Amino acid sequence: MQFGGTESMKLIEKKRKDILDAAIREFREQGFPAARVNRIAELAEVSKRTLYKHFESKEVLFQAITDILLEEIAATPKLRYLPGAPLRGQLFSAVQDYVGHLTGEEYMGLNRLVMSELLRDQDLAQAFFARAAMQDGPIQALIAEAMQAGALRQGDPGFAAGQLLSMVKHFLVWPQFLMGAKAGVDADAVIADCIDMVLAHYGPPD
Incomplete structure (x- = not known):
């Protein structure tokens, strides 16, 4: 049971890192005002819903x-x-x-x-x-x-x-x-x- 919890935490941390990496790429390419959350989710290969579970807005990102x-x-x-x-x-x-x-x-x-x-x-x-x-x-x-x-x-x-x-x-x-x-x-x-x-x-x- 503990092993499963550890694996779950690793997956959550990986998704968070993937989202951050995608946001950095999108902000660099488009600038913060023009950056789109949909594009960040696409680059991170997560759903928009998953993205908002980690970061509630573009500003929080x-x-x-x-x-x-x-x-x-x-x-x-x-x-x-x-x-x-x-x-x-x-x-x-x-x-x-x-x-x-x-x-x-x-x-x-x-x-x-x-x-x-x-x-x-x-x-x-x-x-x-x-x-x-x-x-x-x-x-x-x-x-x-x-x-x-x-x-x-x-x-x-x-x-x-x-x-x-x-x-x-x-x-x-x-x-x-x-x-x-x-x-x-x-x-x-x-x-x-x-x-x-x-x-x-x-x-x-x-």
Whole structure:
């Protein structure tokens, strides 16, 4: 009896995932306003009734997709500051990995989909960014521990991480997000320069 229940749960989870995958495809191809629930059900190979059992409206479907994006952000491993290793090298590896995550094909496609709708709906955008702001990114956690250890002067770690990542994203993320092509720059050199600027500003007092 327990085995049957487990199989049933797996089937429910699979149908939910199939519906979400179909919705992502339909939203990408048609845009949220023009997307049709009938088409999503067809792509997912489920009945419209089954779709509505999982998601009561197109808006709820989109909310579930934004949840996936936020979960992707939250799943990024939090990094610990290592007192025995140079901070510059730790920041370089962390930023390099973070940029690689942001520019991955799957994440980038999902991000474009969500952001296009957030630009259209300010209330949805405010709710999304309020939830995103509650999550400490890996760079912020690393900078916070470096400040606590005295490797950086005291300050707001979230603000410092935002300064660093804003510069890096300007050169390495936004061109790919907006134009679909990587910027013609040396990514490692950009990351190194941005880190050096932040370290020059937040370096520990002599």
